[in-house]
Amino acid sequence: MSHRILVPVKRVIDYAVKIRVAGGKIDTNVKHSMNPFDEIAIEEAVRLKEAKKATEVVTVTVGSTKSQETLRTALAMGADRALHVEVPESAEVQPLEVAKILKAIVAKESPSIVLLGKQAIDDDAGQTGQMLAGLLDWPQATFASKVELNDSALTVTREIDGGLETVKTTLPAILTADLRLNQPRYATLPNIMKAKKKTIEKLSPGDLGVDVTPRIKVLEVSEPPKRQAGKTVGSVDELIDKLKNEAGVI
Amino acid sequence: MSSIKSLLRPVAKIRNAALAIALKPRIHSRGMSLATVCEPLDGLGDEEAEIYSMARAFADKEMAPHAQEWDEKEVFPVGVMRQAASLGFGAMYCDPTYGGTGLSRLAASVVFEALSTADPSTAAFISIHNMVAWMISVYGTEEQKTKYLPSLSTMEKFGSYCLTEPNAGSDAASLQTTAKREGNEYYTLNGSKMFISGGGDSDVYLVMCRTGGPGPKGISCVLVEKGTPGLSFGQKERKLGWNSQPTRAIMFDDCRVPVSNLIGTEGQGFNIAMHGLNGGRVNIASCSLGGASAALEQTVDYVKVRKQFSTPIASFQNTQFELAEMAIKVNSSRLMVRTAAKMLDEKHPLAAAWCAQAKVHATDSCYEVCDRALQLHGGYGYIKSTKVQQYLRDLRVHKILEGTNEVMKVIISREILKD
Numbered sequence: 001m002s003h004r005i006l007v008p009v010k011r012v013i014d015y016a017v018k019i020r021v022a023g024g025k026i027d028t029n030v031k032h033s034m035n036p037f038d039e040i041a042i043e044e045a046v047r048l049k050e051a052k053k054a055t056e057v058v059t060v061t062v063g064s065t066k067s068q069e070t071l072r073t074a075l076a077m078g079a080d081r082a083l084h085v086e087v088p089e090s091a092e093v094q095p096l097e098v099a100k101i102l103k104a105i106v107a108k109e110s111p112s113i114v115l116l117g118k119q120a121i122d123d124d125a126g127q128t129g130q131m132l133a134g135l136l137d138w139p140q141a142t143f144a145s146k147v148e149l150n151d152s153a154l155t156v157t158r159e160i161d162g163g164l165e166t167v168k169t170t171l172p173a174i175l176t177a178d179l180r181l182n183q184p185r186y187a188t189l190p191n192i193m194k195a196k197k198k199t200i201e202k203l204s205p206g207d208l209g210v211d212v213t214p215r216i217k218v219l220e221v222s223e224p225p226k227r228q229a230g231k232t233v234g235s236v237d238e239l240i241d242k243l244k245n246e247a248g249v250i
Numbered sequence: 251m252s253s254i255k256s257l258l259r260p261v262a263k264i265r266n267a268a269l270a271i272a273l274k275p276r277i278h279s280r281g282m283s284l285a286t287v288c289e290p291l292d293g294l295g296d297e298e299a300e301i302y303s304m305a306r307a308f309a310d311k312e313m314a315p316h317a318q319e320w321d322e323k324e325v326f327p328v329g330v331m332r333q334a335a336s337l338g339f340g341a342m343y344c345d346p347t348y349g350g351t352g353l354s355r356l357a358a359s360v361v362f363e364a365l366s367t368a369d370p371s372t373a374a375f376i377s378i379h380n381m382v383a384w385m386i387s388v389y390g391t392e393e394q395k396t397k398y399l400p401s402l403s404t405m406e407k408f409g410s411y412c413l414t415e416p417n418a419g420s421d422a423a424s425l426q427t428t429a430k431r432e433g434n435e436y437y438t439l440n441g442s443k444m445f446i447s448g449g450g451d452s453d454v455y456l457v458m459c460r461t462g463g464p465g466p467k468g469i470s471c472v473l474v475e476k477g478t479p480g481l482s483f484g485q486k487e488r489k490l491g492w493n494s495q496p497t498r499a500i501m502f503d504d505c506r507v508p509v510s511n512l513i514g515t516e517g518q519g520f521n522i523a524m525h526g527l528n529g530g531r532v533n534i535a536s537c538s539l540g541g542a543s544a545a546l547e548q549t550v551d552y553v554k555v556r557k558q559f560s561t562p563i564a565s566f567q568n569t570q571f572e573l574a575e576m577a578i579k580v581n582s583s584r585l586m587v588r589t590a591a592k593m594l595d596e597k598h599p600l601a602a603a604w605c606a607q608a609k610v611h612a613t614d615s616c617y618e619v620c621d622r623a624l625q626l627h628g629g630y631g632y633i634k635s636t637k638v639q640q641y642l643r644d645l646r647v648h649k650i651l652e653g654t655n656e657v658m659k660v661i662i663s664r665e666i667l668k669d
Contacts, residue, residue: 186307
């Protein structure tokens, strides 16, 4: 059974950077890297290929020219080829629009599995995989912490609030990767060098017939309020009074 | 009394006003992030940038958490180094045919810079090991390469470079370890080497020894394996830094080594040693770079947080000027080191002189950066729970080994004064 796995990846502000808001906007002149959950997704896809359960891993990103470095990282980790849906740097592409682009990519590439990170650490939307499943009318197994692929069925352990849930789906299917699915590998130096020779195909949203105009408008971006010093209360009554009248939480 | 007071009042007013300006917090919440003016990725191509990022991720995760323990307990981190080797760090600029990675010197420099942000001592040993592997890959026979390179590239075996002797340091060509040929079978080595990094723990020793007459032309390079009868080691030296690497004297007492272990030809040993050192100098300079840039990063974080006179010390002009000078030193060092690396890659005729220049400038400047970093940390800089002192101790020896900075100036001035 030859399975192609499509792994979308996103270039985001590096998880270790301290986010700053300047003039109502997030300062993006800082270090960027691949979304950590997408690294986990690439790792899982590459492992499936190494276990001979999949035949090809194709990675795709929607982003500016700078997103190319993210594709190179994916290729260095073991993806076979890449697609770059290029948009201007100022463009804001939201989950629904990304899902529409991915739907068009799916029509082009015919993967058996689309394996995404569960959410991007910049918007924390956690929607793209689910929306894509809706648009394609494909089964989805999200927040995967374990994936088993057997011929034409997937058995996936999902992390849910109550614990672990095991689901079985037919193919093709959408998977989203959660933190404990695997520990991504370091790309080896030879693989980084080989990645140079792998192809990156360039496309535009227009080529795919997708309008990426955002439908959700961001009204305000601000830093969380600075942490205030705590106060010691003298009695339970005082505590209740403060919770009710000052903090307004009860 | 009152007249003096009235005299002093305006002075006090001025002084208070000046203090008020000087101490007013002048740090923008964004500030000039180190990243924009002192960025290791600047000027690197895509591939080198990817290599730096990967090496840095490895250093941050696998080396940095343990670097202090390795220094204090003098641990030789074999496991982590082998893990690095599995990523291709074992024989970085050697021929892939025998397990090398085939990287350029520039890419290798970038790797050592990244690894040294976590631990210059371990990164430096990895660089010495790489130099040894390279010497075999360039000057060795097919048999020698097949026999030694694969296990060196995985770091199943470690390599050490043996040139310095108790009586031959800068005057390396005067070395006295002899290798007498017995028929066509063996060399018998007698003598001793000093300050050998990895000595006692390494498996493969490239020994520069005298097979011929005096001077450089009588020197050959012979490979000696650990366990050869007649090969023994001195006590592990207790050092100021570089504590994650064992350093020992090596003694040869009628140590018989097969003639097939000659690397290159008889009389070529000094040349081989010097060619190895050109790259070694770029590598050591790269290790200085990584240590200094990490010390600078940590200092920037510290001065933003440390408050005196109700304000972060980062708002004092002295602190700001110090940071600017440190950034200039790191940047100028980085430019020279990478230029020298590129010249090695291009086999530029002046590469050796450039490697010497880069080595002097980077090792001197980066040591100064660590020294200023320590000062800016105040008392905290001196205690071992802060990492800055480790960078200082580790970087100090870079001014001395692989050719002292004084010998570097001999090389450079010789080039300048050539007719």
